[in-house]
Amino acid sequence: MRNLTLVLVILCSVLCQGIARADDLETLEATNRRLRAEYELATKSQLYFVFDLQAKNVQFKSSGMAIAELPLQRVSYWGPVSGDKVRTVAGKLSYKTPERDVLKIPSPEESAKPDAEPKAQVKADPKKFELAALELSDMPTSFQVRFDDGLLVAVKPAPEEFLHRIWWTLNRGFWYLSRPLFSVWNFLHQRTYSEILLTMPPKDAQLLYWSLTDGSSCLLIN
Amino acid sequence: MSAIVFVTLFLLIEVAGCVLARRQEAKPEAETAPPGARDNRARILESKNAALRKKLAGLAPKGVYVVIDTANNRVYMKKDGQTVREMVASCGSGNVLEDPVGGRKWTFETPRGEFQVRSKITNPIWIKPDWAFIEEGEPIPEKSAERAKPGEMGDYALGLGRGYFIHGTMYKRLLGRNVSHGCVRLGDEDLKALYETAGIGTRVFIF
Numbered sequence: 529m530r531n532l533t534l535v536l537v538i539l540c541s542v543l544c545q546g547i548a549r550a551d552d553l554e555t556l557e558a559t560n561r562r563l564r565a566e567y568e569l570a571t572k573s574q575l576y577f578v579f580d581l582q583a584k585n586v587q588f589k590s591s592g593m594a595i596a597e598l599p600l601q602r603v604s605y606w607g608p609v610s611g612d613k614v615r616t617v618a619g620k621l622s623y624k625t626p627e628r629d630v631l632k633i634p635s636p637e638e639s640a641k642p643d644a645e646p647k648a649q650v651k652a653d654p655k656k657f658e659l660a661a662l663e664l665s666d667m668p669t670s671f672q673v674r675f676d677d678g679l680l681v682a683v684k685p686a687p688e689e690f691l692h693r694i695w696w697t698l699n700r701g702f703w704y705l706s707r708p709l710f711s712v713w714n715f716l717h718q719r720t721y722s723e724i725l726l727t728m729p730p731k732d733a734q735l736l737y738w739s740l741t742d743g744s745s746c747l748l749i750n
Numbered sequence: 751m752s753a754i755v756f757v758t759l760f761l762l763i764e765v766a767g768c769v770l771a772r773r774q775e776a777k778p779e780a781e782t783a784p785p786g787a788r789d790n791r792a793r794i795l796e797s798k799n800a801a802l803r804k805k806l807a808g809l810a811p812k813g814v815y816v817v818i819d820t821a822n823n824r825v826y827m828k829k830d831g832q833t834v835r836e837m838v839a840s841c842g843s844g845n846v847l848e849d850p851v852g853g854r855k856w857t858f859e860t861p862r863g864e865f866q867v868r869s870k871i872t873n874p875i876w877i878k879p880d881w882a883f884i885e886e887g888e889p890i891p892e893k894s895a896e897r898a899k900p901g902e903m904g905d906y907a908l909g910l911g912r913g914y915f916i917h918g919t920m921y922k923r924l925l926g927r928n929v930s931h932g933c934v935r936l937g938d939e940d941l942k943a944l945y946e947t948a949g950i951g952t953r954v955f956i957f
Contacts, residue, residue, distance in 0.1 A: 553788055556795040563802040570809050573864040575957055588957045590864045592806035595817050595955045607771045628857070631847045633884055661928040662844030664821040708767020715770050738821040739957050741862075 561612035562747060566592070569614060569745050576745040579681070581611075581724070583749070588739060596739075598732040601686045604700075606707040607722035611748040615675040617740055622671035629660040667734035675746070680723040683737070685730035700725075724748075811953045816867075816916075816944070818934055818956040820860045823926050825916070825936060827947060834947075837940035838925045842932045849884050856881045858931040861914060865954040869909035870945065874917060876902045881931070904938060906945040910954055916944065 569576045570592040578587040578594075581603045588596040669685040682703075687693040703725060714721035728736070740746075814834075817826040820841040827835040842860035849855070876899040883890045891897060904918010919925070919935035929935075936944065 553792050553795070556792055556799065559799050560795050560802070563799055563806070567802055567806055570806055575863050575955075590955045590957075591809040591811070591953075593810035593955075596819070596957060608773060629843075629845045631845055631885065633848070633850050633887060659924075659927055659929060660843070660845060663928045667821075705764070707771065708764045711767035711770040712763050715766075720773075721771070735821050739862075 558612045562749065565612065565614045566747055569747070574745065575739075576614075576747065577740065578747045578749065579724075579726075581748065581750040586726075586728075586736060596735075598728060598736060600726050600728050602725075602727035604703070604725040605723075605750075606725070607711060607720060609679065609722050609724060609748065609750055611750040613677075613747075615677055615679060615746045615748070617673055617742055617744040617746065618676045619674045619742060620671055620737065620740065621674065622668035622737070624668060626662055626666040626668070628662055631660070664731075664734050664738055667737040669730040669733045671733075671737055673740060678719060678722070682723060682725045683733050684725065684727050685733050686727050688730075696727075814947055814949075814952055816948060816952060816954040818860070818954065820862065820928075820956060823928060825934065825940070825944070827944060835940070835943055837936055837944070839940075840919060840921075840925050840930045840935040841928055842930050843928045847881055847885055849880075854880075856931075860930070860932050860934060860956060861912065862956045865910040865914075865956065867908050867948050867950055867952040867954060868911050869907075870948075870950060871907045871909070872945075873900070873905060874903040874907035874915075875900045879913075904936075904941055906941050908945060908948060916954075917941070 566576075566578070566589075570589070573591065575588060575590050575595075578589055580587060581600070584600040584603060586598045586600065587594040588598075669683075671683055673681040673683070675681070684696070684699070687696040707721075707723065710723070711721045812830070814827065814829050817828060818824070818839070818841070819826070823839045823841050825837040825839045826833050827837070843858045845858050847856045847858065877894070878897040878899050880890050902920060903915070904920075907915045907917040909915050914933055916934045916936060918938060918941045921929065921935075922937055925935065925937055
């Protein structure tokens, strides 16, 4: 009986080792593909982004070096996501897209026209000084990034207040409830639906929106 | 009755959606090799990955380099990965200027990516470009000498190429805000420190 137990234990350990080896090999191959993709990006002297979902951070990188790092508070997945290829940002979507100020200069003809009604002289209040500029605070904290392969990355701000926490919990519940509908809809259109939901501090979310531009190259580690 | 049908249908779709989401992407060729060959392959991959990591690390700058955060208007002078000086700057406003006559368009944005210090100038003279005259509603001068504006760029300028510079400013109270036309403006002390530390070829990373 004792011998039989010993044999069973050895058999189990050999079997588990085999499975672990296969997993290791798969991980090593995925890492190799990712490193090769990153090396190719790093040699182009351009800015690229690494969404490290294991370490829960987003790195802004150039020449293989992280020049900024944003922590992620929570990562949720929906659908299959492979992490060993370079993806390109195809677009960003938010409820309120920040818009650039267009400086309108009157043409010489317009400038030459005398004003029908002279404009009221407004005394500038130095305390209410407003810049006509696109700044970090103008960026949304909640947005979606669409990649060239159809992957969606939704970014939501981490809740800070009690009411916001309740809203955030309800929102997450709705997210999980609505994703299957998207999967079915996309399946009917012969597409695969994948989405990653990232929760991060609001200021970091704004910085990510600021930095990710159309055409930016990104890598995922998951 | 219709409510029951609706709920059942909804639940069915939910289950179907969950099943579809669980499907995995097609993985590259399944490993069918015997365990010995797998071990070999694993060893080869481990050494290849280590070599790739080393190659990647080798691309990073050695010594002094500069990182510019255009969103927070900060310039970091770094040495071997450590920040040696943090500076408040003014980066591009992101505004768009349209020429009412010629139809030309400019976007005042600080470019992002990797650059190098290509030139170092003391007492730089700003050669006022067309957009600056248009923005101020002034006629564009025909003589290039009329474009020269000494003193507007501060005591030093570090050229990054494509007409972009790190230079000084007369509007120091606006440091920390996005107000420039694409160049990176610094305060006098910071500019002097950067000018003295960064040599030609110093790498500049802008995000």
